[in-house]
Amino acid sequence: MLKQHRSMKIFENQAAQALRLLLQQVPALKLLDIEHDNSAPDSGVDFTARLKVSGKRHALVCEAETSGQPRHVRNALLSLRDYMSHHAQDATPVLIAPYLSPDAQALCREHDAGFLDLEGNARLVFDGIFIERQVASKPLADRRALRSLFKPKSAQVLRVMLRDPQRTWRVTELAQAAAVSLGHVSNVRTALLEREWAQVAEQGLFLSEPDALLDEWRATYEPPPxxxxxxxxxxxxxxxxxxxxxxxxxxxxxxxxxxxxxxxxxxxxxxxxxxxxxxxxxxxxxxxxxxxxxxxxxxxxxxxxxxxxxxxxxxxxxxxxxxxxxxxxxxxxxxxxxxxxxxxxxxxxxxxxxxxxxxx
Structure with missing residues (x-):
């Protein structure tokens, strides 16, 4: 637990530094300070950047989320929204993560939140300031995770589910239909839920975003060896x-x-x-x-x-x-x-x- 807390604090400091460097590139902005929140770890905010825009004060209320998967991003955005409604209605919420996929970035836009990731993607809009940057690179860990999801055994599970995306599956019956182990199905299930490509209903797992799954598979597909x-x-x-x-x-x-x-x-x-x-x-x-x-x-x-x-x-x-x-x-x-x-x-x-x- 202590190791996890230390890791989160390290990322929080990295996130604050990334935001500082981004803001310093905008001449119209003057960064006054970055104040870290030392209250409860689940307060919904990690630090607040206070700055001046054309002589007017503004605040960026920031949550540093160590996972940029859509499922975690959605929860972080809800926490940010709840914090904003009680403490900082006039500020701008900002989510910062190691990497934010296009789906995760879209979630930020839907929740009217700014975002920044350590790969260089960013979007901040407030008080006449508009900052947007898109990079094509993906972090190695994310590329590895996707390659793992589309490897042969996992791909057998995906092909079974894509035959009828709305069909619900229990783990055991999906493993049997795909002729793979329960462990393989469990790993695929976790990956799909993390990316919000699947949901769990009372009857089991089903694909909620088959097109998004197929788009990513096509983008990373390698012909069978x-x-x-x-x-x-x-x-x-x-x-x-x-x-x-x-x-x-x-x-x-x-x-x-x-x-x-x-x-x-x-x-x-x-x-x-x-x-x-x-x-x-x-x-x-x-x-x-x-x-x-x-x-x-x-x-x-x-x-x-x-x-x-x-x-x-x-x-x-x-x-x-x-x-x-x-x-x-x-x-x-x-x-x-x-x-x-x-x-x-x-x-x-x-x-x-x-x-x-x-x-x-």
């Missing part, structure tokens, strides 16, 4: 289609191969044709495709790409829009297309408009 092999197939048109559907016919619990990227989009939400066919496959699925489609390895002139997946659990998440036409899921297809160049991004946007719109 595996061997990417280029082949040439002499088959075209109906002959290719029939042979591919025969090769992908699932006799096991999960298919060994599936149309992916542009080839999956052709079945799900067509957006023009491409001269190359795409598949995700296991090692066994690759053998089936090689035999059925008469594939030959080539250094040039390839017209078929197979990604032999390192993590074959991805094959759990497939669909069959027509008999034998096994495709990666709509979510997976969307993500893969988003990394397939400009034409891929256009196809991804088309697919999202057609199949990935939700009422929230």
């Amino acid at each position: 595996g061997r990417r092999l280029g082949f040439y197939t002499p088959l075209h048109g109906n002959a290719f289609e029939q042979a591919a559907r025969h090769a992908m016919r699932a006799e096991e619990e999960f298919p060994a191969a599936a149309f992916s990227s542009f080839s999956a989009a052709h079945w799900l939400a067509p957006y023009g044709r491409t001269g190359t066919q795409y598949f995700h496959a296991t090692a066994d699925g690759l053998e089936r495709l090689q035999s059925a489609l008469k594939l030959s390895l080539t250094d040039r002139g390839e017209n078929l790409i197979v990604t032999v997946l390192d993590d074959t659990d991805l094959m759990r998440d497939t669909q069959e829009p027509a008999p034998g036409a096994i495709c990666t899921s709509t979510i997976q297809t969307y993500l893969d297309l988003s990394k397939a160049g400009e034409r891929g991004r256009e196809a991804a946007d088309h697919l999202r408009r057609k199949l990935l719109t939700w009422k929230t």
